[in-house]
Amino acid sequence: MDDNFTHMVRTQHLAAIHAACLVLVLIAHRRFTNRNSINVPTRDSMLHRQEVREEMLHDLLTSGKCRQLICMSENAFKILCQKLQSEGGLRPTQRMTIEEQVARFLHIVGEIDGTHVRVRVQIKDAPIYHGRKGYPTISVLAACTFDLKFTYVLSGWEVTASDSRIIKDALTLEDKLIILDGKFYLVDGGLPHRSTLIAPYRGVRYHLKEYSNRAPQNP
Structure with a gap:
């Protein structure tokens, strides 16, 4: 049995x-x-991308829309691209020409980053608000322009929430962060790289403090 x-x-x-x-x-x-x-990628998608690139370059260089698109004359744009190539070491890539890289950067409207703010919470909720600071904090996500004006602030997330989750919330809320078509925000390595957010290259030093006793790695 x-x-x-x-x-x-x-x-x-x-x-x-x-x-x-x-x-x-x-x-x-x-x-x-x-x-x-x-x-x-399919053949149709590759052809569509090529058409978009050609249209953008035409608008920037020959159509008279350059000033309207990036607040710069066609001649000034060409000179800027030449200087970045000859003096700044900028090089074309397999996916983007020098003109595309410069135009993309000129469409950046500001920066997005997060910080921690100390808070007082109930004891039972304290664990989810404890991070590397050693005391309870909340995450605050902020967007600002290059003239130091805040355009968006999202607070309240516990410190254990990931940066990608917070930015996703900021872009989907009813009162959400609005990024106009063709515009971009610079973000740090903790946030995702997507169509409207430009994150730094992985594995490349970019914080000022990282250059205190080491030279830059590349142009």
């Missing part, structure tokens, strides 16, 4: 393991398929 019961339990365990393996294989297959379908 014991042997039969043991055999039955073992059979059930094996069946459960087999079912779990089938589920994992199915999930892995779907993720692999979706990843490949997303990462591989």
Whole structure:
């Protein structure tokens, strides 16, 4: 009787393991398929991107819309691109020409960053507000222009919330952070790089304090 019961339990365990393996294989297959379908651009998408690039460069260099788009004359824009190339070491990439890189930077309207503000909370809630500071804080996300004017502030998130979760909330709230089409904000490495947010290159020093006793790595 014991042997039969043991055999039955073992059979059930094996069946459960087999079912779990089938589920994992199915999930892995779907993720692999979706990843490949997303990462591989189609011919139509590549042609569309090329048309967009050509239209933008035409608007900047020959259509007379340069001043309207980036508050700069066509001649000044060309001179700026030449100086950044000859004196600043700017180089074209496989995806962007020098003109595209400069135009993209000139469409940056400000910066977004977060900070921690000390708060007093109930003892039972204290753990989720404790971070590296050693005392309870909340995360405050702020956007400001280059002339130091705040344009958006979001506060109240506990310190354990990730930066990506906070910025996602800021962009989806009813009273959300609005970023106009074709404009961008600079963000630090803790925030995601997306169509309206420009994050720094991974693995490259960019804080001023990192240059105290080391030279820059590249232009």
